Amino acid sequence: MRVTTLPLAVSAYTATSALGLGLDAHLEALRQQHSGLRTNDFSSAPLPCWIGRVAGVEHVALPSNYAEWDCRNNRLAWLGLKQDDFLTKARAARERYGAARLALLLGTSTASIGATEEGYRRLENERLPADLHRTSIHTPHSLTAFVAAALDIKGPCMTISTACSSSAKVFASAQRLIRLGLVDAAIVGGVDSLCDSTLFGFNALELVSPEPCRPFDAARRGISIGEAAGFALLERIDAHTDAPLHLLGCGESSDAHHMSTPDPLGVGAELALRDVFDRAGLDATQVDYINLHGTASQKNDAMEAGLVARMFPLHTRVSSTKGLTGHTLGAAGIVEAVITLLALRDGFVPGNAGVSEPDPACSEHFAWHNETRPLQVALSHSFGFGGSNACLAFACADRDACTR
Amino acid sequence: MHTLTVQVEGIGLWSPQLADFNALRHLLAGGMPAAPGIRPAAAALSPNERRRAPESVLVAIEAASQAIALSGRTMENLACVFASAYGDQATTDYMCRVLARVPTELSPTRFHNAVHNAAAGYWTIATACRAPSSAICAGNASFGAGLLEAAVLARAEDRPVLLVCSDSAGIGPLGELIGCTSAFGCALVVSPSTHTGTRLRLAATASAPRHPPLPAECLAWMRDNSSAAGLPLLAMLANGDGDCVLVAADQLGLHVQMETNA
Numbered sequence: 244m245r246v247t248t249l250p251l252a253v254s255a256y257t258a259t260s261a262l263g264l265g266l267d268a269h270l271e272a273l274r275q276q277h278s279g280l281r282t283n284d285f286s287s288a289p290l291p292c293w294i295g296r297v298a299g300v301e302h303v304a305l306p307s308n309y310a311e312w313d314c315r316n317n318r319l320a321w322l323g324l325k326q327d328d329f330l331t332k333a334r335a336a337r338e339r340y341g342a343a344r345l346a347l348l349l350g351t352s353t354a355s356i357g358a359t360e361e362g363y364r365r366l367e368n369e370r371l372p373a374d375l376h377r378t379s380i381h382t383p384h385s386l387t388a389f390v391a392a393a394l395d396i397k398g399p400c401m402t403i404s405t406a407c408s409s410s411a412k413v414f415a416s417a418q419r420l421i422r423l424g425l426v427d428a429a430i431v432g433g434v435d436s437l438c439d440s441t442l443f444g445f446n447a448l449e450l451v452s453p454e455p456c457r458p459f460d461a462a463r464r465g466i467s468i469g470e471a472a473g474f475a476l477l478e479r480i481d482a483h484t485d486a487p488l489h490l491l492g493c494g495e496s497s498d499a500h501h502m503s504t505p506d507p508l509g510v511g512a513e514l515a516l517r518d519v520f521d522r523a524g525l526d527a528t529q530v531d532y533i534n535l536h537g538t539a540s541q542k543n544d545a546m547e548a549g550l551v552a553r554m555f556p557l558h559t560r561v562s563s564t565k566g567l568t569g570h571t572l573g574a575a576g577i578v579e580a581v582i583t584l585l586a587l588r589d590g591f592v593p594g595n596a597g598v599s600e601p602d603p604a605c606s607e608h609f610a611w612h613n614e615t616r617p618l619q620v621a622l623s624h625s626f627g628f629g630g631s632n633a634c635l636a637f638a639c640a641d642r643d644a645c646t647r
Numbered sequence: 648m649h650t651l652t653v654q655v656e657g658i659g660l661w662s663p664q665l666a667d668f669n670a671l672r673h674l675l676a677g678g679m680p681a682a683p684g685i686r687p688a689a690a691a692l693s694p695n696e697r698r699r700a701p702e703s704v705l706v707a708i709e710a711a712s713q714a715i716a717l718s719g720r721t722m723e724n725l726a727c728v729f730a731s732a733y734g735d736q737a738t739t740d741y742m743c744r745v746l747a748r749v750p751t752e753l754s755p756t757r758f759h760n761a762v763h764n765a766a767a768g769y770w771t772i773a774t775a776c777r778a779p780s781s782a783i784c785a786g787n788a789s790f791g792a793g794l795l796e797a798a799v800l801a802r803a804e805d806r807p808v809l810l811v812c813s814d815s816a817g818i819g820p821l822g823e824l825i826g827c828t829s830a831f832g833c834a835l836v837v838s839p840s841t842h843t844g845t846r847l848r849l850a851a852t853a854s855a856p857r858h859p860p861l862p863a864e865c866l867a868w869m870r871d872n873s874s875a876a877g878l879p880l881l882a883m884l885a886n887g888d889g890d891c892v893l894v895a896a897d898q899l900g901l902h903v904q905m906e907t908n909a
Contacts, residue, residue, distance in 0.1 A: 288750045343851070343899070352762065356739070359821060363743035371820045381824060383734060383763050384786040391897060397853070400896040401792045402784045404734075404763030412781060416796060419803035424649050425851065440742055443750040444758035495779035497771040499723075503759045514777055628759060629768025631780060 248418060248493075248522045251477045252486030253637070254336075257327035258581040259319070260471035260568045261295030265326035270585055273593045276613065278567045280455045280467050285437045287364065290446060293455045295469020295569025296437060297322070305389075311379040312389035314358040316351070316436040320386055323434065323472025324393070333394055333430050336476055340427040342397035346420050347390060349402055350409025350433035352573030352627075355385040357438035386434050398426045404573065406627035407536070409433055410473065411576030414635055415493035417477050427482070432474035435573040441468055448503055450540050456570070457597040458537035458563035459544050459605050466538045469569025473577030475584075480640075488584050491620070491636040494519030498630025504542050505626055509550040512624070515632040516554060523636045525620065530559045530636075532592050532621040534583045537563020538570050539597075543626065545604055552606040560610045566597025576625040580635055583623045587639050590617045650850040652841045652906070653798045656807065657718030658884055659710035659834035661687045662868065662875075667713050671878075672885045674862060687832075691722075691773045699756055700769055703735035703815035706832035707766035708773070711811045714834035720807055722774035725836070726800055727809040729767040729782045730793025732873035733817070733827060735760060740819035766811065778806075789814075790833075790876040791895035794903075797837055798849055807838040814874040831872040833881060845884065846906040854900050858891035859883070 257265055261279025262272035272279065280293045303318035324330045337345050358380045362371035370376065379385060384402045391400040399420060403412050410433025417429035435441075445451045445466060452465035477490060496518060498511035505512065520526060533555070535547055544563075551561050564582050571578050586593060592614040601609065623635045658668045665671050666683035673680040687709035689697055697705070707729060715722055733739070738761045745753050759765070764782035771780050779800075785792035790812045797810035813832030817825050837847070858879030861869075865882065868875040876893065883889040883905050895901040 286750070287746070290751075343853070356743075359739065360743050360746050363747040363820065366747075366820055369820055369823075371824055376824060378824060381821060382732065382786055383784045384732070384789075388786060388897065395898075397898040398851075398896075399792065399795060399899060400785065401796060403781060404784060405767065405780075405782050406762045406764055415779075416781075416799075419799050423651070423799055423803050425651075425799065439746040439750055440758075440761065443746060443753045444742075444755075444761070446751070447753045447755040447758050449755075495781075497767075497777050497780045499771045499775050499777050501772065502765070502768050503755075511777055518779075627764070628762050629764040629780075629782075630771060631764055631767070631782075 250480060250489040250491050251418060251421060252480045252483035253475055253488045253490055253584060254478050254483045254486045255329055255332040255476040256581050256584055257329045258473040258578050259297060259323040259326055260571060260578050261297060261469050262568055272567060276594055276596050278455060278596060280569055286442045287439050290442055291453050292451045293467040294437060295467060297470055309389060309393060311377050312385060314355040314380045316355040316386055316434055317389045319436045319470060319472045320390055320434040324474060329474050332476060336428050337394060342395055344398060344427045345396050346398045346417060346426040346429040347387060347396045347400040348413040348416050348429060348431050349387045349390060350413050350573050350576060351386050351402060351404060351435050352406050352409055353435055353438055353440055354383045355380045356440050357436060360439050405631040406629060407572050407575050408625040408627035408631040408633040409573040409576060411625035411633035411635055412495060414490060415495055418493060421479060428478040430474060430476055433574040433577040434472040435571055436470040441572060452539060455597060456539035456566055458539040458565050459595055459602050460598045461600045461602045463539045463544060466540055467569040469571040471571035471574040471578045473574060473581050487640050488587060489638050489640050491638050492519050492522035494634040496632045500630050503628055505546045507546055509546045511630055511632050512550050512626055515634045519634045519636050525636060527555045529620050530555060530622055531618040532586055533561040534579045534623045535561050535563045536624040536626045537565055539565060548602060548604040551608050555608060557607050559608055560592045560614060561608045562593055562595035562610045564593050579623045583621045583637055587618050587621050587637055591615050650848055651798045651802050652846055652848045653801050653837040654840045655835055655845045655847060655884060656838050657714035657836035659713030660881060661706055661709040662831045663829060671881055675882055675885050696769060696773060701735040701738050701760045702830060703813055704766045704769050706815060706830050707811045707813040708770055710813060710832035710834035711770060711809055714836050718836035720836060723776045724778050725776060725809050726778045726806055727767060727780045728793055728797045730789045730812040732784055732786055732789040732814050733825060734763045735815050736817040736821060737815060740821050785896060787873050788894040788896050789873055791893035791901045795895050795901055801837050801839045805839050807836060810835045810837060812874045812877055814872050827872050829871045831868060831875040833877045843908055848904040848906055850902045852892060852900040852902040854892050856892050856894050856900060859889050
């Protein structure tokens with residue numbers, strides 16, 4: 244019952260993270276290998292760790308019509324939408340196709356839970372305080388409802404919340420809606436913002452590093468949590484024949500192993516990879532670069548290093564960029580999809596930042612430093628809690644422009 | 648207007664008032680079904696996992712197991728979509744209370760239970776399912792959005808799909824605001840076959856939500872729990888006839904028509 248999927252044009256994309264606002268800031272930070280991590284100055288109680296905080300989110304103002312959705316996560320969403328003219332391009336797509344022919348699919352792991360946490364810190368007679376007594380922000384759908392209203396989208400609007408694979412899986416859902424002809428285009432993406440729930444939650448699981456995270460380092464000590472917003476516009480290629488970057492396919496699977504640790508054998512992750520290969524009509528030898536999930540947790544990185552070593556030829560280059568952005572959780576899928584698209588567009592492999600002594604399990608595939616090389620096909624890995632796996636495949640549209 | 652047709656192979660239902668789909672049939676026929684009690688059996692989980700799992704997960708797994716049993720499908724290859732408007736509200740209330748007081752005392756188990764895909768995680772682990780699984784929400788449109796996602800998955804991938812939609816009762820300040828006062832979970836196994844059995848024809852519409860008359864109890868449950876927005880469709884399936892418009896997004900309706908072969 245294998246279904247081969249047709250590629251889609253990625254006609255606009257943007258990211259906002261600790262690396263900065265928009266594509267140019269990300270490209271510059273990747274080129275310089277400049278990390279956006281800083282010591283934790285966010286949590287409501289001290290927690291000695293490093294975070295990827297987006298500067299100035301507190302000062303973003305939502306347009307007054309959307310005041311009911313005001314909270315840190317939606318401010319970050321609004322800030323992210325305004326980069327790289329994404330808001331304008333999204334509105335143009337709505338005009339072009341009609342509001343009912345456009346889907347909105349966003350991923351988030353915690354949505355606006357930060358506002359609920361704040362409400363519980365300032366309870367008034369066992370009720371949320373008056374300024375936070377708004378149903379719009381105490382729901383995991385808060386992000387998508389806000390963006391749907393801001394863009395006036397009348398097609399399918401849905402939040403995917405599968406922890407760290409959330410904003411990768413949105414590409415798969417969008418692709419299916421377009422393939423069946425239910426919509427002509429889709430806005431996908433994700434936003435997660437810093438909050439106590441994830442900082443102290445991952446701390447309770449002993450997964451938070453006291454120093455800046457070091458994915459694939461032999462002495463890695465856990466993750467550094469970050470926040471980010473990212474969006475992409477997906478359209479049929481025949482409607483956008485000059486789009487230079489394509490989504491080839493999305494692979495999905497479940498680990499069926501454990502709620503908070505990956506299957507050490509990587510069986511589920513390998514199934515997601517094989518799924519995307521089948522759909523995109525690819526094999527491992529055609530993959531030039533993989534942006535790894537690479538969280539700097541002991542178990543993910545051990546599993547993923549093994550997966551790369553056994554599945555890919557040595558000319559496939561791999562790296563994690565979480566040493567620069569931090570682990571942006573529900574937004575990691577879209578942020579790393581955008582980094583993968585930048586790598587394809589500009590012909591470079593971002594180095595695996597933060598490593599001083601590579602884990603001996605890491606093979607020759609790892610790019611510890613930036614490399615300049617034309618890329619044709621690149622993957623992005625996202626593996627989440629609950630064993631939710633997604634692998635995305637992107638490509639340069641013009642094969643002549645990218646030669647190995 | 649594009650339409651999607653899927654076959655319904657199995658139906659599951661659990662609430663503190665309705666033990667299963669048969670109990671709903673009984674109610675719709677004018678009967679008084681016996682209430683199943685406050686905690687679903689969720690027998691698919693191992694005793695350890697059942698102890699660890701929060702209420703929303705137990706409700707989801709109970710409904711899922713019933714639908715699978717009726718469908719006769721094996722569980723390990725079945726793609727699944729878990730929809731919920733709020734996830735586990737008691738867990739969110741616990742998290743926010745502890746974070747407001749002594750954040751470093753947060754329980755690691757309750758943290759992993761707080762992810763929106765907790766039910767999908769427990770389910771795929773319990774059933775050794777390595778097929779794609781998802782966890783979605785769309786506010787009060789979560790059932791309609793979940794049905795659309797599951798039907799699209801079934802048709803686009805040409806495979807049967809398990810849809811579960813469930814919400815737990817709220818407590819504390821969050822519960823006071825949201826007003827979800829009772830647990831409710833329902834599940835469908837849908838497949839792309841269109842030639843036999845009970846079929847649903849889905850079409851996007853701008854029309855407002857509507858449904859055939861329902862007993863007062865059903866209307867009350869729909870007010871008390873977002874996931875009970877599935878009741879009009881379950882009633883159609885019980886009656887073997889009818890159509891309704893479900894909310895699938897703030898500005899999108901899903902017109903659902905039943906089709907059956909004699």
